[in-house]
Amino acid sequence: MLETPKANRLHIAIMGRRNAGKSSLINALTNQDLAVVSPKPGTTTDPVYKAMELLPLGPVMFVDTAGVDDTGDLGRLRVEKTLQVLNRADVVIIVVSVDQPPGAWEEELVQLAKKKGLTTLGVVNKVDLSDLTGAGVQRCLGWFSAREVPAVGVSALQRQGIEELKRILIKHLPNHWLDAPIVGDLLSPGDLVILVAPIDESAPKGRLILPQVQVLRDILDHRAMGLTVQDGELKLALEAVKTRPRMVITDSQAFARVAGTTPVDIPLTSFSILFARYKGDLESSLAAINNLHGLAPGQKVLIAEGCTHHRQKKDIAQVQIPKLLDARVGGPLEYSWVSGGEFPRNLSEFQLVIHCGACMLNRREMLYRVSLAREAGVSMVNFGILLAYMHGVLDRAIQPLSKRWELRGEIL
Numbered sequence: 001m002l003e004t005p006k007a008n009r010l011h012i013a014i015m016g017r018r019n020a021g022k023s024s025l026i027n028a029l030t031n032q033d034l035a036v037v038s039p040k041p042g043t044t045t046d047p048v049y050k051a052m053e054l055l056p057l058g059p060v061m062f063v064d065t066a067g068v069d070d071t072g073d074l075g076r077l078r079v080e081k082t083l084q085v086l087n088r089a090d091v092v093i094i095v096v097s098v099d100q101p102p103g104a105w106e107e108e109l110v111q112l113a114k115k116k117g118l119t120t121l122g123v124v125n126k127v128d129l130s131d132l133t134g135a136g137v138q139r140c141l142g143w144f145s146a147r148e149v150p151a152v153g154v155s156a157l158q159r160q161g162i163e164e165l166k167r168i169l170i171k172h173l174p175n176h177w178l179d180a181p182i183v184g185d186l187l188s189p190g191d192l193v194i195l196v197a198p199i200d201e202s203a204p205k206g207r208l209i210l211p212q213v214q215v216l217r218d219i220l221d222h223r224a225m226g227l228t229v230q231d232g233e234l235k236l237a238l239e240a241v242k243t244r245p246r247m248v249i250t251d252s253q254a255f256a257r258v259a260g261t262t263p264v265d266i267p268l269t270s271f272s273i274l275f276a277r278y279k280g281d282l283e284s285s286l287a288a289i290n291n292l293h294g295l296a297p298g299q300k301v302l303i304a305e306g307c308t309h310h311r312q313k314k315d316i317a318q319v320q321i322p323k324l325l326d327a328r329v330g331g332p333l334e335y336s337w338v339s340g341g342e343f344p345r346n347l348s349e350f351q352l353v354i355h356c357g358a359c360m361l362n363r364r365e366m367l368y369r370v371s372l373a374r375e376a377g378v379s380m381v382n383f384g385i386l387l388a389y390m391h392g393v394l395d396r397a398i399q400p401l402s403k404r405w406e407l408r409g410e411i412l
């Protein structure tokens with residue numbers, strides 16, 4: 001299994017004074033004991049790089065640094081190395097301890113990070129020493145706020161406030177990190193991709209839907225070739241082309257039919273599954289499938305769509321998914337639907353959230369929704385993954401993404 005190349009990981013530098021709790025913060029964020037923690041100031045000397053999966057963001061590189069207030073000749077060398085980390089970081093998290101409010105050291109860090117155009121966040125650590133409404137915490141948060149640095153109070157030791165920190169991180173992710181290809185990284189120039197776009201009563205009049213258009217555009221951007229057909233013409237298209245298609249991408253509604261027509265040696269996936277990877281967190285969506293076994297009639301399920309499109313008679317969200325799911329669990333579930341920008345802040349009443357491919361939402365918004373589900377301990381699955389599973393083709397539909405997954409060092 002290949003590791004994600006270091007350069008492809010979001011680099012998050014954790015900086016601050018000695019003993020502000022930088023190493024403890026990394027441990028709390030990753031929910032592991034990766035960084036050596038010691039009450040003795042100055043335990044971290046040279047910058048330490050830790051490659052991690054930070055859910056729901058994906059592969060990141062934490063850089064644990066020496067305190068910026070290190071002293072002596074060696075200490076000054078260490079501070080120099082710490083500041084050099086700013087040349088490689090995408091995000092800087094400045095950590096202060098509530099009993100050691102921000103001052104000149106932090107001011108220098110904020111100014112340096114801003115000069116380099118880095119996403120900068122503040123963490124007020126050890127709120128367990130005060131309480132979150134305490135004057136000390138508020139003073140520290142106010143200091144960051146006056147410099148337009150989003151900040152949050154946490155207790156790394158007691159792992160409080162960590163989900164909120166992840167949320168502000170998602171909210172302020174650098175734009176360059178959000179711009180991933182939809183499918184282009186799985187293709188080589190000249191590859192042929194067949195797109196299956198059924199034109200039925202649910203298709204809008206006179207045009208393709210946005211996920212189909214975006215996938216086709218991404219194929220063209222990567223100098224590959226796209227051939228779009230309806231499912232009825234797929235067999236004809238497969239016979240007509242001289243080049244073996246690199247993959248077939250279908251609308252999830254036609255999964256069963258398309259899987260039957262496409263030879264097993266041709267990779268097959270769906271627009272929605274590609275979007276689960278592009279916009280959200282494929283890993284947690286796949287994990288949610290395992291939790292379907294625990295669903296029982298009468299439990300609450302939320303179905304979310306990222307836009308308010310015109311609903312049709314056999315609508316996938318209103319009709320098809322509930323019908324399949326009810327049949328699977330052996331009785332009716334209690335469904336709620338949301339669309340567009342509406343999405344409940346508290347998901348704890350639901351047993352399962354089913355989300356569309358979210359072509360109309362940006363990745364930041366989707367990661368935010370994934371983080372709300374994680375916080376509430378609720379499984380969240382994507383339409384395409386659910387439908388592929390229901391039709392018994394999930395393994396096959398995920399396989400074409402394995403190149404990317406291997407690159408990300410993850411296991412399917």
Ligand code: SF4
Binds near residue numbers: 307357361
């Ligand atoms: S936002 Fe969701 S429901 Fe709307 S077109 Fe995109 S994938 Fe479909």
